[in-house]
Amino acid sequence: MTSTTTATATSHPATNALAQTLALARRSVLGTARQPVIWFPAVVFPLLIAAINSAALGRSTALPGFPPVESFGQFLLVGTLTQGVLFGGIIGGSDLALDIESGFFERLVASPVARWAILVGRLAGSAVLGAFQAVVFIGVFAAFGAPIEGGPAAVAVIILTAAVLAVAVGGFAAGLGLRTGSQEAVQNMFPLLFVLVFVSSAFFPTALMKGWYRRAAEANPISWMIDGLRELVITGFDRSAALTALAVASGLAALTLTLATTQFRRRLRAAA
Amino acid sequence: MTELTAAASRTAVDAHRRLGAPAVLPVARQLALRGVLSMIRIPAAIVPVVVMPVFFTLAFSGAFSAIAELPLFPTDNILDWMVPFAVLQGAAFAGFGVAYGTGRDLENGFYDRLLLAPTPRLGLVLGPLIYSAARSMLPLLIVVPVGYLGGARISGGPVGFAVLALAAVCTALLAGLWGLGVVYRVRSQRAGALVQAGIFVTLFLSVGQVPLELMTGWLRWVAERNPFTYVLTMARQGFLGEVTWADTWPGLVSFLLGAAGLGWFAWRGFRRLVP
Numbered sequence: 001m002t003s004t005t006t007a008t009a010t011s012h013p014a015t016n017a018l019a020q021t022l023a024l025a026r027r028s029v030l031g032t033a034r035q036p037v038i039w040f041p042a043v044v045f046p047l048l049i050a051a052i053n054s055a056a057l058g059r060s061t062a063l064p065g066f067p068p069v070e071s072f073g074q075f076l077l078v079g080t081l082t083q084g085v086l087f088g089g090i091i092g093g094s095d096l097a098l099d100i101e102s103g104f105f106e107r108l109v110a111s112p113v114a115r116w117a118i119l120v121g122r123l124a125g126s127a128v129l130g131a132f133q134a135v136v137f138i139g140v141f142a143a144f145g146a147p148i149e150g151g152p153a154a155v156a157v158i159i160l161t162a163a164v165l166a167v168a169v170g171g172f173a174a175g176l177g178l179r180t181g182s183q184e185a186v187q188n189m190f191p192l193l194f195v196l197v198f199v200s201s202a203f204f205p206t207a208l209m210k211g212w213y214r215r216a217a218e219a220n221p222i223s224w225m226i227d228g229l230r231e232l233v234i235t236g237f238d239r240s241a242a243l244t245a246l247a248v249a250s251g252l253a254a255l256t257l258t259l260a261t262t263q264f265r266r267r268l269r270a271a272a
Numbered sequence: 273m274t275e276l277t278a279a280a281s282r283t284a285v286d287a288h289r290r291l292g293a294p295a296v297l298p299v300a301r302q303l304a305l306r307g308v309l310s311m312i313r314i315p316a317a318i319v320p321v322v323v324m325p326v327f328f329t330l331a332f333s334g335a336f337s338a339i340a341e342l343p344l345f346p347t348d349n350i351l352d353w354m355v356p357f358a359v360l361q362g363a364a365f366a367g368f369g370v371a372y373g374t375g376r377d378l379e380n381g382f383y384d385r386l387l388l389a390p391t392p393r394l395g396l397v398l399g400p401l402i403y404s405a406a407r408s409m410l411p412l413l414i415v416v417p418v419g420y421l422g423g424a425r426i427s428g429g430p431v432g433f434a435v436l437a438l439a440a441v442c443t444a445l446l447a448g449l450w451g452l453g454v455v456y457r458v459r460s461q462r463a464g465a466l467v468q469a470g471i472f473v474t475l476f477l478s479v480g481q482v483p484l485e486l487m488t489g490w491l492r493w494v495a496e497r498n499p500f501t502y503v504l505t506m507a508r509q510g511f512l513g514e515v516t517w518a519d520t521w522p523g524l525v526s527f528l529l530g531a532a533g534l535g536w537f538a539w540r541g542f543r544r545l546v547p
Contacts, residue, residue, distance in 0.1 A: 041465075048473075051491075052476050052481075052491060055487055055488050055489050055490060055491030055492070056482045056487055056491055057336070057339065057481065057482065058488045058489075059342055059486050059488065060336075060338065060339050060342065062342075063338055063341060191323075191327075195327070195331075198327075198331040199331065199335075203335055203336075204335045204338070209334060209335060209337060210334070210337050211334075212334075213330070213333075213335065213337075214334075217334075217335075
């Protein structure tokens with residue numbers, strides 16, 4: 001008997017739903033952890049890009065208007081984390097689409113599992129991966145001379161924001177996966193995320209950009225989140241900056257979770 | 273390849289020897305033409321070759337425009353620096369696309385039928401490479417006008433454009449040879465991720481973003497030894513000034529050395545497919 005089915009056998013409905021969510025979240029986390037080929041690129045590629053950008057663009061910290069940083073790596077930390085979380089967040093939605101393709105989703109729907117546990121369990125996997133990426137990136141950057149001036153409180157906010165952002169991306173990917181039932185369709189959202197992270201302050205300060213690109217980057221909510229977190233890294237802990245970053249990530253998560261829930265209900269109706 | 277198809281392939285090769293071989297080039301030309309037709313029929317397949325380089329041009333130029341203000345940066349217009357890089361990126365993805373298509377042919381059995389036909393083996397490798405060279409003209413013809421609209425200028429004139437076109441073909445051929453070498457071994461489209469990773473690393477561990485003089489630490493050491501640095505320098509010279517032999521020959525030598533190494537890699541992989 002699996003942990004999911006064991007969970008359905010307990011007495012109280014709310015306890016049941018929580019246990020089922022935890023069981024499905026555990027399945028999601030283990031499913032990702034057991035396939036390094038899936039999560040490894042989301043961790044290694046952003047670090048590789050950061051290493052290249054640090055060596056290539058390091059001298060740009062001398063430009064007038066560049067924030068006062070100890071190294072270009074310190075400036076890049078949050079951008080790299082955002083990039084990794086955006087790309088890694090697709091995994092949850094892609095796995096949900098795989099569940100639909102393989103028929104596992106239909107079996108879950110046919111079982112007495114709480115409906116929302118199916119979606120929440122899957123997104124919990126994305127949140128864990130996001131937090132894991134944050135811990136790894138913070139550790140690697142610290143080892144290469146990019147400390148976080150805001151101390152443990154800033155570290156906690158960065159990890160929490162990364163987890164919430166991962167839920168936001170996972171929610172969007174899950175909505176797409178539920179809508180289409182196709183892993184390929186979910187993977188095709190990659191260019192959109194690419195644009196979202198590139199047209200932002202992830203890799204360079206918006207103050208040093210020009211024209212329409214600067215206006216687009218400044219209007220991008222991802223820039224607001226990055227700038228908030230970056231202040232915690234470069235300057236020190238600031239409640240307003242922390243709240244801004246968390247609010248942006250939470251707002252995006254609320255938006256995409258609404259989309260995912262709508263698509264989830266639609267698919268449940270179709271399955272009924 | 274199964275034992276049955278291997279035996280059939282040997283028979284085909286014998287027949288091919290007895291009856292006289294069709295020339296290599298007509299076979300290669302037909303395979304290249306097949307690629308061009310598939311590109312026309314599936315326009316979505318050329319998106320990475322066209323859209324991604326245009327996006328890179330806009331994104332890199334927009335995000336990093338201020339680096340052109342650094343001392344030692346060879347131009348004050350970042351587009352003059354980024355357009356050739358974006359063209360070669362598109363050309364590299366043209367080579368990748370060809371390898372990906374070959375992976376699909378290997379998966380669906382079409383390649384087995386090609387191997388059974390009494391055709392010269394070299395034509396089966398040259399055909400996709402000719403197609404990749406032709407496909408590399410797409411980013412050239414799209415990214416350069418986009419750059420022109422943004423203010424990029426080929427101060428080296430028609431010779432500068434010709435050198436850029438030559439570098440694009442060289443890049444597509446190198447990427448195609450790398451991709452074919454991997455795909456012949458993996459025999460699946462799944463090799464695409466590895467092919468892309470190799471291309472990506474080679475492109476970015478070069479003078480793609482900034483000149484050698486502005487690099488710090490390990491990257492400069494690697495970029496100085498990356499053959500693609502010299503192909504890119506050859507491509508870029510027309511945007512930064514006059515075309516000179518001093519900036520051209522290292523690119524050509526790097527291409528020839530790269531083609532020899534990757535050609536050997538691809539051919540060895542191909543030989544594993546045939547009995």
